[in-house]
Amino acid sequence: MSMADAIGRYVHDGDTIVIEGFTHLISFAAAHEIIRQKRRDLVACRLTPDLVYDQLIGAGCVRKLVFSWAGNPGAGPLYALRRAIEERVPHAIEIEEYSHFGMVARLTAGASKLPFFPLRDYAGSDLPLVNPRIRQIECPFTGERLAAVPALNPDTAIVHVQRADRDGNAQIWGLLGVQKEAAFAARNVIIVAEEIVDEAVIRSDPNRTLIPGFIVHAVVHEPFGCHPSYAQGFYDRDNEFYVAWREISKDRARFEAYLDEWVYGVADRSDYAAKMLDRWRDLTAADRPCEPVNYGY
Amino acid sequence: MSMADAIGRYVHDGDTIVIEGFTHLISFAAAHEIIRQKRRDLVACRLTPDLVYDQLIGAGCVRKLVFSWAGNPGAGPLYALRRAIEERVPHAIEIEEYSHFGMVARLTAGASKLPFFPLRDYAGSDLPLVNPRIRQIECPFTGERLAAVPALNPDTAIVHVQRADRDGNAQIWGLLGVQKEAAFAARNVIIVAEEIVDEAVIRSDPNRTLIPGFIVHAVVHEPFGCHPSYAQGFYDRDNEFYVAWREISKDRARFEAYLDEWVYGVADRSDYAAKMLDRWRDLTAADRPCEPVNYGY
């Protein structure tokens, strides 16, 4: 399925969405398509909003942000997000804030259809004072009081993976983040794959499969779909772009110009990748194959 | 470390132990050494007691069994266990019984030092009537009542793995069972490895590492250490022995004769393996290597 079709079908105005990936495997391709299709009023959930949600927020797609760490890793603040919070530009957004553990716990509960997840967290922190959805629960065995957070069950989860077959059986290596939990928690799952491989490749290493195809609704083939994020074994993170984003996002006009050139100004990800071909080449991963294992019996 | 040293140091009379492995990777080598060292009053926990705990129970090592399915998979009952329960031979044992999900939840809680784990289970079942440690908890968000089971934190977990380095960084493929949870839940961890590999092999595929070396207390090199259970990629399950066990365990004298020959009658696992060499050869796995992945950047 094309990314345009996948977003058209599975991301609607007002939906709760999760585009996950902790630094690694962030689907900028999906976010750009959401911006191009001018989705509005999204409830955008992610541990680290990162540039990807800074762009969605600055483009006016987001009504509410649910998150745990909102910065440009190693390069300062997310200015489009700060403009929305501090100056209501392009419009005000609501925020709902946890810590990483809280967000991990929310998706873990969502994946397994528990209504909440218990964790030893938040004691003494002011976070529960500003987020009434961080509550307490008493252990029925020890009487201890623990924190509890509610399940997060997005309408749609978008997960970029290194390889998948046509049915969406998806394999990831390197940082795994909360992608498995996000996929199982969601009503609809879009898998975006760096590479579409034969089912036999998947079956040759079943422990590597993080998401089974039968819970997947759309499979999109999108090489270089994470840039400026990265895909281990395919291309490195574009750290220079992350640093450059600081100045781009700081200035509303430059932010708009960026969208005009790299989002609205391209038809799709392959157009973007073609325009970025030299950079792609520079970022291409070195070869570090794993020692294989034997699945015979 | 030798198995004799590992068991000598980390399994004491009265300890709560877990030897995990769901059909796959069951450390019979460790169980036989526990029998040889005549450990007593163990609280033996495992989802599926299997032949391995049938032997421990029949040998008189176990005071209490904590479990969720006690049968000889595909071949009938565990007669030594039944003799203990029904006839108090060699002595009575206490049992504490859950379902698989309950045992998985108990070890999951134990691994993450939660005092309990919530699950949608046991409604309408008689299991909570005979096990007061299956309780209820109310969701602080929805008010729903869920089941809760207490954490299981054994003194020692014994986990057989396909490969580990000298520090105990341990990799498993094929069925993963609850080995990761058992190791993290335990105070002491014994890793038994089919193969000791160079650290570089482990580092070549870090996603395959289930248990990090720094939580491991003893590393034992024990090829063929699972027989009659199996190790994917090394040797097949000895299904004939599982079937034969039916008749062996049914008869107390044959059970004793088995222990005399294969447990007390051998010095250690390498002695056992040498005695079983033809069988080992017959069971040796075919070659089915996985497609490698690239960890470069």
Add this chain to the structure above:
Amino acid sequence: MTYSASELMVAAAARMLADGEVTFVGIGLPNLACNLARRMHAPNLVLIYESGAVGASPDRLPISIGDPALVTDSLSVCSMYDIFNNYLQGGRIDVGFLQGAQIDRFGNLNTTVVGDYDAPSVRLPGSGGACEIAILAKKVLVIAPQSKRSFPERVDFVTSPGFLNGPGRRAVLGMPGGGPAAVITNLGCYGFVDGEMTLESLHPGCSIDEVRANIGWDVRIADRIDDTPAPTGEELRIIREELDPLHLYI
């Protein structure tokens, strides 16, 4: 063509599976039924084993639920945490197969003890994953040979709840799954009406008298009783030649 009761049960169970359904498979007859369905009308049936194998494609008959043949060439192998939390409790399982030493009028199953729990006359294996499959799978199919002893009016111990003591009780307890949908015995197939096991078809050559003689209560019988279709030659060929060539279960 002659066939055994087991072969008929396998064929009848296979026909109850729809293409694309996600099934939690047990060893023995359920495994044969699922693999027969895949080769007949349901090529996209997803087979999941509680051991962690998803989309298994075994090239020999698995002897146990943790057979290495279920791993080699499967689509995914995950931890038991994932199987029970994300697959089963996560609502991803359409059909769960269960067996039982006893099954009662309301589809409750016992695999724990015959007699008193603390002084059992027979100690059975226990729940395994059966309790949660009974509670969480969207529907449950039961395969069990029928006798007065194994089909009592009330099981000695409810390991895996069916409809408990009648209609509505599952909803009161907030049980997510739909409960037992069918029981396939050596004599006939039963559905559930108002939560009660109800004879819906008789296997070729079996009579209602025989059914009554082998069940522990005054069994409910549907207004219209069909004949269970006999297994076809093709079904029997697949079962005998491809699935269970050593005739371990049939």
Add this chain to the structure above:
Amino acid sequence: MTYSASELMVAAAARMLADGEVTFVGIGLPNLACNLARRMHAPNLVLIYESGAVGASPDRLPISIGDPALVTDSLSVCSMYDIFNNYLQGGRIDVGFLQGAQIDRFGNLNTTVVGDYDAPSVRLPGSGGACEIAILAKKVLVIAPQSKRSFPERVDFVTSPGFLNGPGRRAVLGMPGGGPAAVITNLGCYGFVDGEMTLESLHPGCSIDEVRANIGWDVRIADRIDDTPAPTGEELRIIREELDPLHLYI
């Protein structure tokens, strides 16, 4: 030999790490301190990043906590579920490094907002993993340059609790971790006495007056103040040539 305040802070933090400790590492100075310690006196220090990399062995300076260089050649890469549940909450982390836009008298840290939460004068990134590291790690080390603004008597928002409002409060709340053990600034090193930040050493060339001029309360001072040892030539060589050759953080 001259050195920057950052280099001194890295060296001082490195010396606080014992061999074999399991540390939760942050990007920037904490990462440099951990990697310096590994090359000096603590070759068996275990480095864990909240992104999931365990026993990382990066061959370039990681720019973010999710840098691919932390994955290649690491001992283990696991999900964030595992990191937060089994490693951190599981009590496996000896030392957690934290930074903060504000730190107060009792070691409470703020990385959420300056000013009012609902109408902040500056919106900061938020907790990330800091809140739970502060609660669960056996001890916490803080590296932060010192000023009256960033060291107020009371933080605007407690993102990551230290000793809250004084001794004993952590125990009352049942917090498993030991709380802040040290704060390393550009002027000196602090320990905690009765839960209160207490100056224990002054960096070469720094004075108590300077310390007082750059802290928002009447700071407690230990009876005996040591001189923080200057970084050695070998430490500086490792920092400059091996760890941060592009001088991104020093």
